[in-house]
Amino acid sequence: MAVSESAISTPPGGRGLSLTSKRILRHLAILATLLIVWELSTRLGLLDELTFPRPVAIVQSMYELYLVQGSIWWHLFITIAEVLAGFAAGSALGIGLAIIVGLNPLVRRFLKPYVIVLEATPRIAVAPLLIAALGFGWSSKVAIITLVCFFAPFVNTLSGMLNVNEEAHQLFRSLGANKRQIFMKLMLPDATPIIMAGLRLAMASALSGALVAEFISANEGMGVLLKRYTASLNMASSFACLLSLTALGFLIFRTMEAIDNRVVFWRKDERAATVGRRRAAAWHRKMGA
Amino acid sequence: MNAVARPVEREETSAGAETVISGRNVGKTFGNGAVVALEDANFDIPKGAFVSLVGPSGCGKSTLLRLVAGLIERSSGSLTVHGKEIDGPHEDVGMMFQRATLLDWRTSVENVLLPTEIHRKPTKADRQRAIELLTMVGLKDFAFSFPAQLSGGMQQRVALARLLQTGADILLLDEPFGALDEFTRERLNLELMRIVGEVGATTLFVTHNIGEAIFLADKVMVMTPRPGRLAHVVDVPFARPRELDLQQTPEFNAMVAQVRDILGEH
Numbered sequence: 334m335a336v337s338e339s340a341i342s343t344p345p346g347g348r349g350l351s352l353t354s355k356r357i358l359r360h361l362a363i364l365a366t367l368l369i370v371w372e373l374s375t376r377l378g379l380l381d382e383l384t385f386p387r388p389v390a391i392v393q394s395m396y397e398l399y400l401v402q403g404s405i406w407w408h409l410f411i412t413i414a415e416v417l418a419g420f421a422a423g424s425a426l427g428i429g430l431a432i433i434v435g436l437n438p439l440v441r442r443f444l445k446p447y448v449i450v451l452e453a454t455p456r457i458a459v460a461p462l463l464i465a466a467l468g469f470g471w472s473s474k475v476a477i478i479t480l481v482c483f484f485a486p487f488v489n490t491l492s493g494m495l496n497v498n499e500e501a502h503q504l505f506r507s508l509g510a511n512k513r514q515i516f517m518k519l520m521l522p523d524a525t526p527i528i529m530a531g532l533r534l535a536m537a538s539a540l541s542g543a544l545v546a547e548f549i550s551a552n553e554g555m556g557v558l559l560k561r562y563t564a565s566l567n568m569a570s571s572f573a574c575l576l577s578l579t580a581l582g583f584l585i586f587r588t589m590e591a592i593d594n595r596v597v598f599w600r601k602d603e604r605a606a607t608v609g610r611r612r613a614a615a616w617h618r619k620m621g622a
Numbered sequence: 623m624n625a626v627a628r629p630v631e632r633e634e635t636s637a638g639a640e641t642v643i644s645g646r647n648v649g650k651t652f653g654n655g656a657v658v659a660l661e662d663a664n665f666d667i668p669k670g671a672f673v674s675l676v677g678p679s680g681c682g683k684s685t686l687l688r689l690v691a692g693l694i695e696r697s698s699g700s701l702t703v704h705g706k707e708i709d710g711p712h713e714d715v716g717m718m719f720q721r722a723t724l725l726d727w728r729t730s731v732e733n734v735l736l737p738t739e740i741h742r743k744p745t746k747a748d749r750q751r752a753i754e755l756l757t758m759v760g761l762k763d764f765a766f767s768f769p770a771q772l773s774g775g776m777q778q779r780v781a782l783a784r785l786l787q788t789g790a791d792i793l794l795l796d797e798p799f800g801a802l803d804e805f806t807r808e809r810l811n812l813e814l815m816r817i818v819g820e821v822g823a824t825t826l827f828v829t830h831n832i833g834e835a836i837f838l839a840d841k842v843m844v845m846t847p848r849p850g851r852l853a854h855v856v857d858v859p860f861a862r863p864r865e866l867d868l869q870q871t872p873e874f875n876a877m878v879a880q881v882r883d884i885l886g887e888h
């Protein structure tokens with residue numbers, strides 16, 4: 334049934350609802366059923382209210398946290414700021430270092446063993462050490478996220494640098510291109526898809542990194558809030574925090590996906606067609622002028 | 623129809639046309655002499671000639687091309703282009719490979735403009751030229767498509783247009799259509815012959831296919847392996863323009879047999 338429904342689209346202007354709204358409705362129905370069952374089981378004492386707060390209670394504390402108290406906004410902001418700062422620092426460092434290493438065989442040989450050792454070290458294990466070194470403030474959190482965000486962009490950029498198509502390289506050389514041109518016009522754009530994949534991985538782990546860092550030690554941020562509510566057995570608010578983090582994670586994922594699709598437009602037929610049309614228009618404007 | 627098969631006297635090459643590429647005892651070894659890729663190659667290629675290079679895999683065809691392109695250094699002998707020793711990539715020489723090696727993030731016309739961009743900011747005339755060349759290879763309507771939107775044959779046409787955009791008068795083609803199906807390859811060969819004739823370029827064309835080598839060329843250089851040697855140069859006397867059915871004539875088949883014999887002797 335699911336197969337035939339996703340394979341056949343309703344004709345435009347046909348009777349009833351469109352396929353997507355049907356699908357959304359179905360999922361809403363499933364979700365509503367789940368929530369009602371959950372709500373009822375807690376009310377009837379089948380689920381322990383202490384560990385599984387009622388959905389209604391969660392919604393209530395959502396309202397409380399965001400609209401009455403409002404301090405959650407600050408914690409959310411702190412966590413997002415940490416994630417962005419750590420991600421920016423980690424990926425800039427990873428990409429930059431990989432480019433240096435990739436372009437220079439000597440550096441490559443010299444650095445390789447250290448990179449391997451570093452990669453074998455579980456990143457989070459370094460967190461307490463970083464906190465000891467940098468204190469409980471902002472910088473240690475950002476440093477931990479930086480560390481978490483460093484490797485995927487580094488490894489991916491490096492493999493992009495080292496796997497440049499040999500014939501394309503020869504082509505550039507036969508055209509008399511210099512090193513800078515080969516880097517800017519061939520190696521960098523050629524490595525972009527794999528670099529973007531690295532950035533997406535990094536971003537995906539940045540939020541977890543931030544929360545772990547905040548769990549270990551911090552006095553603000555969503556991790557702190559979550560820990561505080563759990564410790565005081567305010568489970569409804571804990572779940573509200575968790576829900577907020579899920580939404581944040583989803584937003585981050587979608588944003589990275591959208592950026593990826595824009596940057597690496599040539600991998601997606603539709604995007605490529607759009608960009609092609611735009612470039613054609615720009616070309617004709619230039620030639621006409 | 624069958625008149626095309628008539629052998630003719632060749633004035634251009636025999637009457638001492640200017641030699642464009644010249645090799646004297648050219649040798650190339652890899653790995654400090656462990657692999658002899660090419661040994662004692664002697665040849666003269668006259669201006670405007672179409673020369674095919676045939677020989678089994680590993681006999682040094684690509685090596686010879688890369689030497690002429692200035693991508694690798696010869697180990698011995700002398701190799702000149704326009705009378706000057708080759709000491710690196712040269713703008714008179716353009717190269718094309720078995721794979722199109724287009725840049726995926728550039729449209730066809732942007733790919734064609736690449737050779738110009740390497741040397742200067744493209745002018746309006748350069749852009750016009752790029753469109754003209756795409757028109758010449760039959761891809762006017764695909765100027766703003768990306769490589770992923772093109773078939774393998776179309777990608778090779780773009781690569782050919784890019785090669786012509788370099789303005790090089792020496793074209794080095796390393797099995798340029800080798801990865802394509804027979805039908806597409808035959809058509810592209812015909813177009814290549816026409817286009818190269820139009821621009822009057824000197825062409826070195828590597829192929830595994832003896833028939834194709836003879837059909838396209840003024841001279842066929844036959845190479846043999848271990849070590850890579852230039853065994854023989856066969857002059858191809860058929861008049862131009864040539865039609866596909868030239869390949870059915872006894873004269874043509876005799877020539878194929880002759881080349882095959884040379885290859886078989888070694």
Ligand SMILES: Nc1ncnc2c1ncn2[C@@H]1O[C@H](COP(=O)(O)OP(=O)(O)OP(=O)(O)O)[C@@H](O)[C@H]1O
Binds near residue numbers: 657685
């Ligand atoms: N960079 C290199 N390092 C070491 N050996 C090489 C290198 N390039 C080519 N060779 C060797 O030189 C010989 C000739 O190679 P070449 O690529 O010129 O052959 P080819 O005639 O083009 O073969 P094919 O028809 O398969 O393309 C081969 O034995 C090859 O292994």
Ligand SMILES: [Mg+2]
Binds near residue numbers: 683684685796
């Ligand atoms: Mg080869």
